[in-house]
Amino acid sequence: MAVLRTERLLLRPVRADDIDALHAIMRQPQAMAYWSTPPHSTLAETADFLDAMISIPSGEGEDFVIEFKSRLIGKAGLYRFPNIGYLLDPAFWGRGLATEALRAVIARAFEVHRLPRIQADVDPRNAASLRLLARLGFRETHRQARTWLVGEQWCDSVYLALDQPDCSAVRTTA
Numbered sequence: 001m002a003v004l005r006t007e008r009l010l011l012r013p014v015r016a017d018d019i020d021a022l023h024a025i026m027r028q029p030q031a032m033a034y035w036s037t038p039p040h041s042t043l044a045e046t047a048d049f050l051d052a053m054i055s056i057p058s059g060e061g062e063d064f065v066i067e068f069k070s071r072l073i074g075k076a077g078l079y080r081f082p083n084i085g086y087l088l089d090p091a092f093w094g095r096g097l098a099t100e101a102l103r104a105v106i107a108r109a110f111e112v113h114r115l116p117r118i119q120a121d122v123d124p125r126n127a128a129s130l131r132l133l134a135r136l137g138f139r140e141t142h143r144q145a146r147t148w149l150v151g152e153q154w155c156d157s158v159y160l161a162l163d164q165p166d167c168s169a170v171r172t173t174a
Contacts, residue, residue: 001062002112004104009097011064011076011104014053018065021072022046030090034123038151053079062113066101068092076101082115098132106136110164120160121147130158138162 004011014022023046025031032039040046053063056079063077066088074088076098084105088098109115120138122129138160147157 001058002108004064004108006100006104008068009101009104010067011101012067014050014063014065014075016050016054018072019043019047019050022050022065022075025072025074025087025089028090031087034126034129034155035087036148036150056080062105062108064101064105066097068097073097074101076105078105078109078113078115078118081113082109082118084109084118084120093128099135102132102136106162116164118162120162122158122160123148123155124158130160133160133162136162 001013003013020043023040023043026035026040026046026049029039037045040049053075056063061078061080061083063075063079063085065072066074066076073092074086074097076086077084079085084102086098086102086105088101106118109118118138119141120133122133124130124143139162141159141161143156143158145156146154148155
């Protein structure tokens with residue numbers, strides 16, 4: 001699997017020894033507020049997530065952990081083509097790091113994997129994520145109610161897409 005470098009970030013394949021750093025993020029209610037699962041209360045939950053990242057079959061997806069100044073601060077990738085996903089430690093929000101990581105992932109998806117389209121599923125309450133994806137050129141395709149049962153609460157979805165010809169925001173500002 002590839003390693004991606006941006007101006008400030010290293011995106012690399014996940015390793016088994018990333019468990020503690022991932023768990024430190026995934027146990028935070030703020031980080032997981034709009035995720036498809038509640039915050040991880042046990043290391044075993046994070047281990048299952050890490051194992052799923054490691055075991056993505058080649059040709060079906062590509063997921064990376066994000067390092068900033070040699071510290072693991074999140075993950076970004078296409079866990080299953082063409083679906084993009086990302087998670088960032090709240091301590092690093094507001095610095096443009098998610099945008100920087102996603103630009104690298106999107107460019108690779110179109111240039112290397114030749115995907116015609118990338119899709120995203122976002123909780124409609126996650127205004128920051130919707131703004132981020134809009135800045136990258138994603139457009140809403142539709143909405144659906146009660147798509148994720150997170151803990152004991154049903155959550156809705158906003159579906160967005162970025163077609164390869166529409167990705168000029170990624171290319172011109174990367």
